[in-house]
Amino acid sequence: MSGAKALPTALRSWAEREVGVVDDVRDASHPRENSRVWELVRADGCRFYLKIAPKARMYERETLAMRHATPALGAGRAPQLRASSAEHLALLTTAVTGRPVKELPLTAAEEYEAHRQGGLLLARLHAAGDLTGHWRREAEGALYAAAQGVDKQLEQAGDRLTPTERALVRNLAAELRMVGPLPLGFIHGDAWPRNLLWSGSAAWIDFERSRFAPVVQDFVALACGVWADKPRLRTACFSGYGRELTPEEGHVLKCLSGLEAVSALTWGEAHGDPYVTARGRRTLDRLMAGVFA
Template sequence: MTDQNSLAAPLRSWVEKTLGPLTAVRRLPNGSSPAAVWHVVRGSDNAQLHLKTAPSPEAFTRETFAYRHAVPALGPGNAPCLVATSARHLAMILTALPGAPLSQAWLSENALQTVHWRAGALVAELHQAGRPTPTARREASAFVSRLADAAVRDADAAGDQLSSAERKFVIALADHLRVLDRLPLGFVHGGGIEAGLRWSGGARPTLQDFDRARFAPVVVDFVHLAHGLWAERPLVRAAFFDGYGRALGAEEQQALRCLTGLHAVRALADSTYGDRAAARTVLDRLKSEVGV
């Protein structure tokens, strides 16, 4: 049986050539990202670091771009820092930040609102980081349309979990999404802000896992929260956008509603993508709003 805490010899050789001898290596549980991550300790000074191997060259390129060109805008201590990279190994060495996923924290309503206010401010900094090239801007503008195109495949894959009326409802959401063409663009986290936020006590969260980061309509970063926590905690949602610095525009609100419905269908179609019970609740709520 392979030791999950061990590193392949070529990868370990690169890490130790970069950092010096390691005194500890521990594989971390899989999180929101499909990447493999190890907690490593450098022997010379006991520095705590993370070694991350991307699942694909595209993910490696996205994440290293994010750490070099966008993440520094978040400020010291608000996200990991990039220490070294190896395109050959699709590997990154990052500083390790304390804490656990914010979604796992047990916080009072007031504390949760405070943390989400600060999270909103953090996400605003990310969204405003950098300026897209003309090519990136064209790709960003087409991103939501690609999500709409995927909705038909997801509805087919959901099979009998959707009634005929529900399938028509989902296709209508996708069609409406395609005509929303004035959505503000920015540099998005892309992997679900809720999953990327970490908390270690106090009021300041941190943000990590940028392997899906890209330029896109900023509203895509709010879908996971709208699908889950915000549905039951409207004051937490209000605190987030207070920290974010603006409310969503009318077209963004429509897009978020459509994207939340499409996310629910994707979760119904693929149990590894999300919670099917929660997805059914979300879809039923959206249907009731329009009388389907």
């Protein structure tokens, strides 16, 4: 492909020591500068992915997820870690069958089932891992930390928000500081249709934002995105998940969506992504109109 990113020789050698001789290398990066992912194909057709994390924190989170949480999803429902290199922030994983739901021409029934299974897998993920010690303390403080970041987010957003919208987002952030205990778990952190694969069965990929947190945080991207257009997919997801959100979680979802909207507006314009920008604007409009649910 034109402008394809080349896999460094040292990393190819490292990968081949782990999985054998690679017959083909294909750039699988997203169209942004800090995305570096390659599909490796052996002569026998077996596929792997080599990913260089954009930041050390993302490398640590994805490595932790694959070692301690994603096995709970079941075989073929998430990548398996074959090797990792802290020196290069690199992860070598198995490939998962399927394509992102976002890219597939699914029937209504297939789309419903994909999201139902996606919710089922999130329930398994949320119950995985060892939620003790500093992991629990981090999870318990996650909403307060999110609220504390509102000033920086609004500063970065600049005049993309009206004074009334800025006041609304500040109020929503303030309400997060007063929330009581919520169900905690190991969340995916970027659960939306781009990272949900479908091949007749569902799988989740891309765990670089995974962490212990209130589990409601895993539904923000969906609530601000595909659920706004297709509320039946919300029903599908929670059918698989095994429960609806509590009233307290529903309120927190609304508050977090205000912060997500600001982040989407800023990130989308900075990276030339009109989809993300539009998602942020629509979420703010829904919040202002009082129709967010």
